[in-house]
Amino acid sequence: MSHKFKLAVGTTALAIISIVGLRDTGVFVQDHNTTLYSGSELKFAVEEQANIVDSNDRGYIVQKGNAKVTVPKEKILVTESKPQYYTVKKNAILKKDGKVVRNLFIGETLQTVKHYPNTVAVNTEDGLFGSVENKFIEPIEGPHMTPAKVKQNLKLENANGVYQLAKNQSVNVVSYKDGLFIILDEEGKDFQIDPNYLDFGEGGVKAVQRAVIQKQAPVKKIAEPVAIAPKVDGAKAQQVIDSAFSKMGSPYVWGATGDGGYDCSGLVYAIYVNELGISLPRTSSAQSQVGAQVDRSQLQPGDLIFFNTTGKGVSHVGIYIGDDTFIHANSGSGRVKQNKLSEKYYNSRFVNATRVL
Incomplete structure (x- = not known):
């Protein structure tokens, strides 16, 4: 090849x-x-x-x-x-405008140009172009x-x-x-x-x-929590909590923001951005940098809490609802659910919290 x-x-x-x-x-x-x-x-x-x-x-x-x-x-x-490459499985003919370009040989690799119902337009390794019937080739998956x-x-x-x-x-x-x-x-x-x-x-x-280039420049550190965090907008916080509860039990779907389910940052995005119009990025790592940093001891309902679940930095986010409890789209259980921040798993992986309301 x-x-x-x-x-x-x-x-x-x-x-x-x-x-x-x-x-x-x-x-x-x-x-x-x-x-x-x-x-x-x-x-x-x-x-x-x-x-x-x-x-x-x-x-x-x-x-x-x-x-x-x-x-x-x-x-x-x-x-x-559809496949970008095919290999020839039977001796075949490459044609262009109804004329033979050359014979194709078993094992030869072809690069896809366009798919048709019964043929594929391809480029050959030696720079030729034409079409070949589907029955003579098989996809390289x-x-x-x-x-x-x-x-x-x-x-x-x-x-x-x-x-x-x-x-x-x-x-x-x-x-x-x-x-x-x-x-x-x-x-x-x-x-x-x-x-x-x-x-x-x-x-x-x-x-x-991205504002920060991974591994090739110093990594931006998460800001220290402010001494006195800004007051939470109580009305918006209640909207967030009501919305989060209404999504309990929804399936976890990677990359989704409500179309059939949610991933962790997709749940946050659906509520804070799509419903409340608050400007937030899409991923949990980026979301962890937005808003006022809040000390864990000052958490209020509606705050966002972030975790390192992969060992490579912030990779998970939940919505704090008070009483040591947060709602999140959990990939392990495959659904939106509640957990306690003090649980051993989450307690040991907590990174930071932010206030955007």
């Missing part, structure tokens, strides 16, 4: 594509709001899943509930799609990969090892989570990289630029 078409498939942490009945799937890298014909507003949040049903010159057509809207392509990173270039020399490190990157090196981006892009190295191992370091080119993906 040529290095030009080398496809990394070693990572098991990323979803494998199913060909049958596939709708392309992506993840929002920017918030997007649009007004429907009915006059109601449809909102998409950063890291929310995008169900892509088609595309046009203006962007991706995304379905949410019964609504279908067009979203600019720069706001969505495609994470699953793996995550959808979006190419990008690295803006400067970098060294990424995690449990998978070290990934040394050079300026202008091309990398394959497969996902976006917690404000970071996920890229694959040549062996298919995944690494996280800050959006500030990637260039997707003109018309490409444009992620929300």
Whole structure:
């Protein structure tokens, strides 16, 4: 297989594509709001899943509930799609405009250009273009990969090892989570990289630029709690609590802000941003930096409390409702529920609290 078409498939942490009945799937890298014909507003949040049903010159057509809207392509990173690569399983012929270009050979790798009902338009490793019938090829399964270039020399490190990157090196981006892009190295191992370091080119993906660059610059420390925290808006706090209780038992759905469920920061986003109009970022780590820092001893209903559940900094958020209790979307139990802050698990993982009401 040529290095030009080398496809990394070693990572098991990323979803494998199913060909049958596939709708392309992506993840929002920017918030997007649009007004429907009915006059109601449809909102998409950063890291929310995008169900892509088609595309046009203006962007991706995304379905949410019964609504279908067009979203600019720069706001969505495609994470699953029809195969980008195929391998030839039987001797076949590559055709263009009804004429034979050349024979294709078993094991040859083809790069997808466009899918048709019975054929696929492809590029060959030696630079030829044409179409081949579906019955002669089989998909190389793996995550959808979006190419990008690295803006400067970098060294990424995690449990998978070290990934040394050079300026202008091309990398394959497969996902976006917690404000970071996920890229694959040549062996298919995944690494996280800050959006500030990637260039997707003109018309490409444009992620929300983080104020802090992870691992390549000093990490911004969470501010010390103020001596006297600002007074909570009691009316808004009651709205938050009532709304949080109304969502008890809702399913935990990663990336969701109410469309069928919530993740932890999605629950906060749904209540504070969508319902109360308070400006907050989408992820728990970013939310932990907004508002007045509150000492644990001064917690009031409506405050946000943050936890380190992964060992890598703030990764979880809950809504404090008083009496040592908070409501959160819990991935372990798979639902929105209550827990006590003094419970051993949460007590030992508490990081900070903020007041935004």
